[in-house]
Amino acid sequence: DVVMTQTPLSLSVTPGQPASISCKSSQSLLHSDGKTYLYWYLQKPGQSPQLLIYELSNRFSGVPDRFSGSGSGTDFTLEISRVEAEDVGVYYCMQTIQLPFTFGPGTKVDIK
């Protein structure tokens, strides 16, 4: 199975400041079709997870442009350009290059 790791596991951010979460996979998520099958989800407190970023860097419908995904191969980053209070929650990366789909352990983001 592809193992996903995330750092840090928790992050406290001042509103208006940037935040960055790293995700690494145990094998490359670059497919022969040229796409990278890395996803980011956010689970806000008391809610179901929601899709933020698909295929490495594409924002899902309705996701603010302060969220961006980047990376290549086995190293990925989710960046929030200016954190807002509504961004608190746990962020998970996930791979779908092969079954079983696997998630990272999650990064808890809260506001200072």
Add this chain to the structure above:
Amino acid sequence: EMQLVESGGGLVKPGGSLRLSCAASGFTFNNAWMSWVRQAPGKGLEWVGRIKSKTDGGTADYVAPVKGRFTISRDDSKNTLHLQMNSLKTEDTAVYYCTTDSGVRRDWFDTWGQGTLVTVSS
């Protein structure tokens, strides 16, 4: 609006069985690939398995810890997804979410239910 509503969770003893359901609305269910994702209390997300649409073969895939014990099925006439869980273990205790699998490869989860809690305890 796409909506998923899970039901069927509850308390069950180790070794017991439980059947979860996920009622879908707001989209063409029979074309959808669907997954189950679970979350143990205070823990992260784990993909449990998925089922393809009948037109794409209707087969299911599972994560290793549940293979042979869990079965995903679908009733397209009732727009309902099921998860039959047998030989339950304490480590199966979790909130179980159903999701729609979207994208060209049907590998991103764009709609989630509210989840249903399964507790396996004696």
